[in-house]
Amino acid sequence: MRSRFRNWVDRRIPPARMVTLDQRRIFIFPSRVGLFFGLCLLVMLLAAINFQNNLSYGLTFLLFTLFVVAILHTYANMSGLTIRAVHARPAFPGQQAEFALQLERSRRKEHIAIRLGWPGGVEVTANLAECDSLRQQLYLPVGQQRGWYSPGRLRMESSYPLGLLRCWSWVDLELYALVYPRPLASAELPGLAAESPDGAAVPIEGSDDFYGFRNYREGDSLRQIYWKGLARGQNLQVKQYAAYADRSVWLDWELFPGLPTEQRLSHLCYWALAFDAQGDEYGLRLPGVTIAPDCGELHRERVLRALALHGLEDPGL
Amino acid sequence: MKAPQQIPRNALVWIILALFTLVLPHLARVPTWVLAVYLLAATWRVMVYRGSWSFPRWPIKLALIASAFVGILLSYTSLIGLEPMVALLLAAFAFKLLELAERKDAYVLLFLGYFVILTEFLFSQDLLIVLLCLLNVVLVTTALVALHRPGDDRFNARPARKATAMVLQALPLMLVLFFLFPRIGPLWTVPLKSQQAKTGMSEFMSPGDVSRLSRSGEVAFRVKFEGEIPPQSQLYWRGLVMSRLRQNTWSALNYYEVPATERRPAPVLSGEPLSYSVIMEPTQQRWLYSLRYASSPDAGILGASDYRLFRPLPIEDDFLYQVRSWPEAKLDPALSAWRRRAELALPAEANPRARALAGSIAADAANPRQIVARVLALFNEQPFVYTLEPPLLPIDNPMDAFLFETRRGFCEHYASAFVIMMRAAGVPARVVAGYQGGEVNPVNRTVIVHQFDAHAWAEVWLEGEGWIRVDPTSAVAPERIERGLEQAIAEEGTFLADSPLSPLRYRSINLVNQLRLRYDALTYRWQSWVVGFNAETQFELLQRWFGGVDARKFALFILGSFALVLVPVALSLLLRRRTNALSKLDRLYLQFCARLARMGVTREPGESPAAYARRAQRSVPRLADRIDAITGDYQRLAYAGEAQDKAALARFARAVREVG
Incomplete structure (x- = not known):
């Protein structure tokens, strides 16, 4: 039953990165408040009939036709609204991932009180009244499974202007958040010394000795930026420390023989984070994937992504 | 995860505003303390909003509700009845404001507001009241819209615009339903009766009653004649026929006091009838007003044996009825023995001097007609005065005191004294109470x-000859009959002395009078079309429109008229054009983008013109220079404030057209 419904919705509102709401995609039905309103109208009609009062008839009919007109207004408030997937930030298992969406309007029409939310997530309310587009962040826990996490269909809902009708749509924005493996500490990194080619595993005294500047490259840690220089009007530069150059570690799939896949990935993840925190250079060797030693945020993301997607199909996002 | 919906500040302001305008039309009806409850509730809620006070706890709420019940019991002595129920509803409405924390509370409050509007119509269907109620519908709807605009932290009128538009769109549809919805009788008898005081004539008449009534400038009823309006002196609107005198008070005979064979009026159908329709203001009484010998084609209106009309149900709303009258017809050419006894009965001891006088007149007179003439001559020749402020008469033998001592009286004194003397002289006679004359409204030819x-x-x-009308007042003050009360008591200066604000007092000011008559004509039209609309008029209307009541035509008409209104509304909502259109320059640039898109380079949303140009140059190298030039021109025109330069714009347009 459930899957049949899902198939029907999939056919009706096919997944896409960008969806414009129109009559195929919008559903409308009286809300609970609307049903209560209907009950009130019934009582008013009874009063009109029993008191034989024409103006009471008039008021009852006016409120009823107001309800009819509200169908159009509620529908018009949703229709023409475009929602676009912007990005989904990676997260560790159990954490909340950030999903960014963009709401746009095609005509200069107001879209008021649009509630967005995934089942189980926090709902946000957006007004598209003064601006043409609006960026909206949503947060959703991503579950325990590493790999691509799909939040499912997003519910967009509004009952503006009278609250008597509920107008909604379920859109699949093909938005996937990457879930990294859960970091799992291991007592030590086995065979670390043997693996290092230059025996530079021993920390050098005063490892955070300042070494010099170099121009900023994308992915450099913000902590190493030479802010004072930037304030003086110089180029964006990064401070370099002597210890960095000397240490390079290979995180190898073969370091944890005999352990199950997930546990290996978790240990590797832990160590990657540990080295990254110290600012050391590290490389990754997985079956089929090799990432040369490097450091910085961009590198860490590449490594974590490789770990997260090990053995999984990359949908190319 | 759904958080409880908050109430935006704007909505709170609109709700409090609606609260006060809703109680406005009820003000004259509810006790003053209800208004105090409103002020208390509004102040409390504002204090809660400002964080100074907190929402009342349940013991306080319980105490408030209990005191409202006690207050209503003290004000009305009962909880049953329309007025106490409305007062209760209004109090509940105010108290709900003290619970107004979430959106769902607001729904209850606002729907209650719609009910409050409905109750107003049970009391008054006056045109101005209805307009005020329409405004209230808009206000409550505005509050409902404001409730659904999250983040409106400042008071603003945007929801009012939306609500007004919606109500205006709903109005034509409402009219269709109003005229077509089948009118059926009450499903059960209404237990809630209005406690409103009875107005107009009362069913008992003692000296002083009519003169008290004559101080009011209220409208009693309006009449529309199908043909010519008869002269003023013929407009005797009979309401009650009073045949019984008991303790100085005249009253009508009860339906069941009349023998069963005489309960229905004898049909007297000769000559052309006078046709007219009457719209009565509510009196809470059962009798209707009509010219003499009246019959009504309307269902539910009955004729009494003394040739007047009545209705089994009290008149609680404006009431429209059709009448045909035969003013020349003879009433009761032959008097039954029972009727003769009833119309000659007099209390044995009261007013001996009057009866003695009547006896001596009767002894001299040759026939009853002469008796009538002599008594009228008595009123005319002796110094009787017609006044709105007659002196108080003693309880014992009041008519003796009037005839021989005070000699100052209003119409009921003369009528009463005349009938007593007639009966004493052996001529069957009775008092008729009603209205005489009326003001002809030149705007729509109604008689007010x-x-x-x-x-x-x-x-x-x-x-x-049967029953003939004798008006003793005309013997004393003929101008009362010819030109109305105002002229008759002009010297006395007592006309509408108690209502200094009545527009009737300012009839001499032309503008005021014109406005008053126009508004009265509007009221008449309103009453005959909307208030008086019932199953019969509906049936006639349907006959006229569709040539019969046909379910298929009916449905088609409803669907058609709904489509006629809703389709334009839908189009205006869905196809709304850009309100601030793009400048000419932007339009040209978008044209340029569209041309490039046809060559396979679509501009991504949010892509800057420069970035787009770079990408376009890579994929369409042969146009690289042009793309560069146009993009450069665009940026210069857009950002260097040269967009006003007509020549530059024209050059730009030409350049865009050449791309391709």
Whole structure:
């Protein structure tokens, strides 16, 4: 039953990165408040009939036709609204991932009180009244499974202007958040010394000795930026420390023989984070994937992504 | 995860505003303390909003509700009835404000507001009241819209615009339903009766009653004649026929006091009838007003044996009825023995001097007609005065005191004294209470009958002629009959002395009078079309529109008229054009983008013109220079404030057209 419904919705509102709401995609039905309103109208009609009062008839009919007109207004408030997937930030298992969406309007029409939310997530309310587009962040826990996490269909809902009708749509924005493996500490990194080619595993005294500047490259840690220089009007530069150059570690799939896949990935993840925190250079060797030693945020993301997607199909996002 | 919906500040302001305008039309009806409850509730809620006070706890709420019940019991002595129920509803409405924390509370409050509007119509269907109620519908709807605009932290009128538009769009559809929705009778008898005071004539008449009524400038009823309006002196609107005198008070015979064979009026159908329709203001009484010998084609209106009309149900709303009258017809050419006894009965001891006088007149007179003439001559020749402020009469033998001592009286004194003397002289006679005359509204040719037109006169029965009308007042003050009360008491200066604000007092100011008459004509039209609309008029209307009541035509008409309104509304909502259109320059640039898109380079949303140009140059190298030039021109025109330069714009347009 459930899957049949899902198939029907999939056919009706096919997944896409960008969806414009129109009559195929919008559903409308009286809300609970609307049903209560209907009950009130019934009582008013009874009063009109029993008191034989024409103006009471008039008021009852006016409120009823107001309800009819509200169908159009509620529908018009949703229709023409475009929602676009912007990005989904990676997260560790159990954490909340950030999903960014963009709401746009095609005509200069107001879209008021649009509630967005995934089942189980926090709902946000957006007004598209003064601006043409609006960026909206949503947060959703991503579950325990590493790999691509799909939040499912997003519910967009509004009952503006009278609250008597509920107008909604379920859109699949093909938005996937990457879930990294859960970091799992291991007592030590086995065979670390043997693996290092230059025996530079021993920390050098005063490892955070300042070494010099170099121009900023994308992915450099913000902590190493030479802010004072930037304030003086110089180029964006990064401070370099002597210890960095000397240490390079290979995180190898073969370091944890005999352990199950997930546990290996978790240990590797832990160590990657540990080295990254110290600012050391590290490389990754997985079956089929090799990432040369490097450091910085961009590198860490590449490594974590490789770990997260090990053995999984990359949908190319 | 759904958080409880908050109430935006704007909505709170609109709700409090609606709260006060809703109680406005009820003000005259509810006790003053209800208004105090409103002020208390509004102040409390504002204090809660400002964080100074907190929402009342349940013991306080319980105490408030209990005190409202006690207050209503003290004000009305009962909880049953329309007025106490409305007061209760209004109090509940105010108290709900003290619970107004979430959106769902607001729904209850606002729907209650719609009910409050409905209750107003049970009391008054006046045009101005209805307009005020329409405004209230808009206000409550505005509050409902404001409730659904999250983040509106400042008071603003945007929801009012939306609500007004929606109500205006709903109005034509409402009219369709109003005229087509089948009118059926009450499903059960309404237990809630209005406690409103009875107005107009009362069913008992003692000296002083009519003159009290004559101080009011209220409208009693309006009449529309199908043909010519008869002259003022013929407009005797009979309401009650009073045949019984008991303790100085005249009253009508009960339906069941009349023998069963005489309960229905004898049909007297000769000559052309006078046709007219009457719209009565509510009186809470059962009798109707009509010219003499009246019958009504309307269902639910009955004729009494003394040739007047009545309705089994009290008149609680404006009431429209059709009448046909035969003013020349003879009433009761032959008097039954029972009727003769009833119309001659007099209390044995009261007013001995009057009876003695009547006896001596009767002894001299040759026939009853002469008796009538002599008594009228008595009123005319002796110094009787017609006044709105007659002196108080003693309880014992009041008519003796009036005839021989005070000699100052209003119409009921003359009518009463005349009938007593007639009966003492052996001529069957009775008092008729109703209205005399009326103001002809030149705007729509209706006759407006006011309370101050209240009048009492007599009917005597003469052999071979039946009941004929005798108005003793005309013997004393003929101008009362010819030109109305205002002229008759002009010297006294007592006309509408108690209502200094009545527009009737300012009839001499032309503008005021014109406005008053126009508004009255509007009221008449309103009453005959909307208030008086019922199953019969509906049936006639459907006959006229569709040539019969046909379910298929009916459905088609409803669907058609709904489509006629809703389709344009939908189009205006869905196809709304850009309100601030793009400048010419932007349009040209978008044209340029569209041309490039046809060559396979679509501009991504949010892509800057420069970035787009770079990408376009890579994929369409042969146009690289042009793309560069146009993009450069665009940026210069857009950002260097040169967009006003007509020549530059024209050059730009040409360049865009050449791309391709």
